[in-house]
Amino acid sequence: MTIVAPAGYGKTTLVAQAAEADPRPFAWISLEQRDNDPVVLMTHIAEALDRITKVDPALFDALRLPGSAQWSTSLPRLGAAFRSIERRAVIVLDDLHVLGERDPLDLLAAIAGYAPRGSQFMLAGREDSQLHLGRLRAERRLAELGSEDLAFDVVEAGSLLRAAGVELTEPEVVQLTGQTEGWAAGLYLTALSLREGGNVDPQAPSAGPGPRENIADYLRLEVLSRMAPEQVEFLTRISVLERICGQLCDAVLEQTGSAAMLEALAQTNHFLVALDSHGEWYRYHHLFRELLLHELELREPGVAATLNRRAAEWCEQNGASEEAIEYAFAGNDVERAARLATACSMSAYQSGRLETACTWVERIDEAGLLGTYPAIAVMGAWGQAASGHPAEAERWAAAAERSSSAEPPPDGSPTIEPWVATLHANMCRHGVEQMRADAERALELAPGWSFVRPIASLALGISFVLSGDDERADEVLTETTDAAKELDMHGQRSFALAERSLLASARGDFASAGQLAQESQQVVRDAGLEDYMTSATTYAALGEVALHQGELPRAQEQFARADRLRPLLTYFLPYLAVQIRLELVRGRIACGDAGGARGLLREVDQVLRQVPGLGVLAEQAGELRDQAEAMRTLSGDWAPLLTEAELRVLPLLATHLTIAEIAQHQNVSRATIKTQAISIYRKLEVTKRGEAIEQAAALGLIDSAAVPRTRDFVLSG
Secondary structure (H helix, E strand, O other), X not given: OXXXXXXXXXXXXXXXXXXXXXXXXXXXXXXXXXXXXXXHHHHHHHHHHHHHOOOOHHHHHHHOXXXXXXXXXXXXXXXXXXXXXXXXXXXXXXXXXXXXXXXXXXXXXXXXXXXXXXXXXXXXXXXXXXXXXXXXXXXXXXXEEOHHHHOXXXXXXXXXXXXXXXXXXXXXXXXXXXXXXXXXXXXXXXXXXXXXXXXXXXXXXXOOOOOHHHHHHHHHXXXXXXXXXXXXXXXXXXXXXXXXXXXXXXXXXXXXXXHHHHHHHHHHOOOEEEXXXXXXXEEEOHHHHHHXXXXXXHHOOOHHHHHHHHHHHHHHHOOOHHHHHHHHHHXXXXXXXXXXXXXXXXXXXXXXXXXXXXXXXXXXHHOOOOOOOHHHHHHHHHHHHHOOOHHHHHHHHHHHHHOOOOOOOOOOOOOOHHHHHHXXXXXXXXXXXXXXXXXXXXXXXOOOOOOHHHHHHHHHHHHHHHHOOHHHHHHHHHHHHHHHHXXXXXXXXXXXXXXXXXXXXXXXXXXXXXXXHHHHHHHHHHHOOOOOOOHHHHHHHHHXXXXXXXXXXXXXXXXXXXXXXXXHOOOOOHHHHHHHHHHHXXXXXXXXXXXXXXXXXXXXXXXXXXXXXOOHHHHHHHHHHHHHHHOOOOOOOOOOOOOHHHHHHHHHHOOOOOHHHHHHHHOOOHHXXXXXXXXXXXXXXXXXXXXXXXXXXXXXXXXXXXXXXXXXXXXXX
């Protein structure tokens, strides 16, 4: 169900009344700007489901995953959790209009399609969003309410006025209903005015919903003009706050006694909404906050920036760093925002909130401060690399490299040099020797507790792999494993273990290879890193061991897991991109799939053209190419090789998005997506979308939780 109407029409109240009358459990999500980060949005929906029925903890692990596993893992698991609940339930998303980005809207549309019979989403917002609900509408699975459905009639208006403590004659109620056009907020504002001594004016113009300035004028004339000046100043000034408590108000207003003022205001009108049961935290009704912010600017131009800066200072001092970042941006204190964002970006990245961290980087970049705070540029580069966006990763890496700032990074490093050196080592743009020198320099400068050390140590170990010194590589990677374990850096630990397993396989020590691969897999599972880019190395190591043991189906399963991460393995981290593809080539050659092997080798050649100095990997590619060419006439029983573009589209085909909607999400034409879909069907030897998803899941190319009900899918758009 969608409920779309301008502010003040009672959308939230309607849903609350429905929750009281409906025997089904309701889980309520009040959307905020931060929900434009898809991970934040899906986490809130998962938490809402968890309040109704216990959700598999693996779902929350997947949502905390750094990188770009939203469509391949998080969405199908979240959809499966919704689809499998035993109790019929309602998920409410209030203030839908705050979602302005494409990704969260597409994810929400896809999740809505998983609703089991008897359960539903209720979506309330001020305006029609770009949410793709055409299929649900066509299937008559969508109920829609608008402002004309929510407008109060005379009887309802009379009830509202009486509840607000105002008794009017029937003609006066009729008159006010006409003047406000049944707009609930206008009726309530009128009631406040009448309580303060106003009168019903027969000549008053319509107070129906219109431009914000008209509504603000109505608030000023009918309500604020009748309040004490100190109350008006209090109300308007604290409107800069998202969440309100007495201590925060005291700090922002530089006064005392705010807690008592809040309590009094909460008891006498509905401007404030309590956020807890003991009256400490409040928020404004969204409409009134907007109106009061407008009024603040009229009464005290420019003061909002000062108030926001005070709020940022209080939040920083009280451990609410991410709220402080937003207040600092709002107060044009970009220096404070950049400093705080630098400190918070690691935790945001590790919790999977890449969009949040990238938004901070972009805003700091717009202010021209990336050079002053290069640490956040480095974090942005790592985040974009993990999501398979090499061009953006390179741009932010270059910004960090150009910086001459003396601002110390948050890990205690004396300068940004070890951070940049670690980034350079992993990018390997100037050959293996320079890669090693960069890694050693980073290890020399970074403090022992810095997260930089395991990453630099890993790069150092890889540099020995690339130069063919396997014995030294194993020694360094063993040290990396220990350092990463001590700092709880699970991705680096699993990666180092997997690299050691591949080294053991190369020297024929398959007992050690199997043990190391199993240990790496356990770290991946425990940390929820199944779809993180470096986990491809774990799957490749497991596949190598399975091939040696003659267990072809298990080898195919593990190589398929590595294969579906291929779009994340780009030239930004070239050794990883090439190494994994070469491991996949070995697997396909072992099973007689010459065509698949040659396709992967073409991708290897493309990376090597961009980053040629990758040591023994270039030699290995040549040897494998000769083997693939020698077996030109053979074929094998292996999962078909999908292109990187097809692998990106495949998880989207497992959703309820149409071909046209997928095209819009991918920023390509509908014809392009349809061509890619048909190619996927041909390679999987199926003719229908549902069959393709089932076959892809069976081959390990997508999460098995993504398999839909067949009736949900048609090749249309």
